[in-house]
Amino acid sequence: MSNKKRKHKPKKRTTNAKQTPLQSKKKSKILVFTIIAGGILVLIGVYLLFPGEVPAPQISEFSKSKKENFHLRENRLTLPPQRFSGTFRMAYEAARKIPEVLDRLYCYCRCQENLGHKNLLSCYVDTHAST
Numbered sequence: 001m002s003n004k005k006r007k008h009k010p011k012k013r014t015t016n017a018k019q020t021p022l023q024s025k026k027k028s029k030i031l032v033f034t035i036i037a038g039g040i041l042v043l044i045g046v047y048l049l050f051p052g053e054v055p056a057p058q059i060s061e062f063s064k065s066k067k068e069n070f071h072l073r074e075n076r077l078t079l080p081p082q083r084f085s086g087t088f089r090m091a092y093e094a095a096r097k098i099p100e101v102l103d104r105l106y107c108y109c110r111c112q113e114n115l116g117h118k119n120l121l122s123c124y125v126d127t128h129a130s131t
Helices: 021-049 061-066 086-097 120-124
Strands: none
Touching: 086 120
């Protein structure tokens, strides 16, 4: 065996001007995150600087006249929406909210002639509207 020592040659480091795909993905993710975070901070700042007041609920003419339903042709109350589910429940809730509108509408299922209903509101005083 020989006692010669090997000399290590230092490797030359070369700088790559091009980025690896991993580095460019990482930088683009950081950029996107920075833009989103900046946008959120701007929105929070605008919200804190200009707090909007919640407008008072507007009372429409329909809701004013709801309390005075003496002028309605249909005098019976609509069925409670809690008895129904899904779209039928929403329909009965709407009928309860705007009876003066439904009182003016003709029902096209011909229940006025066949069942003696006065108008569309009459369909909601019984289960006819849910069938």
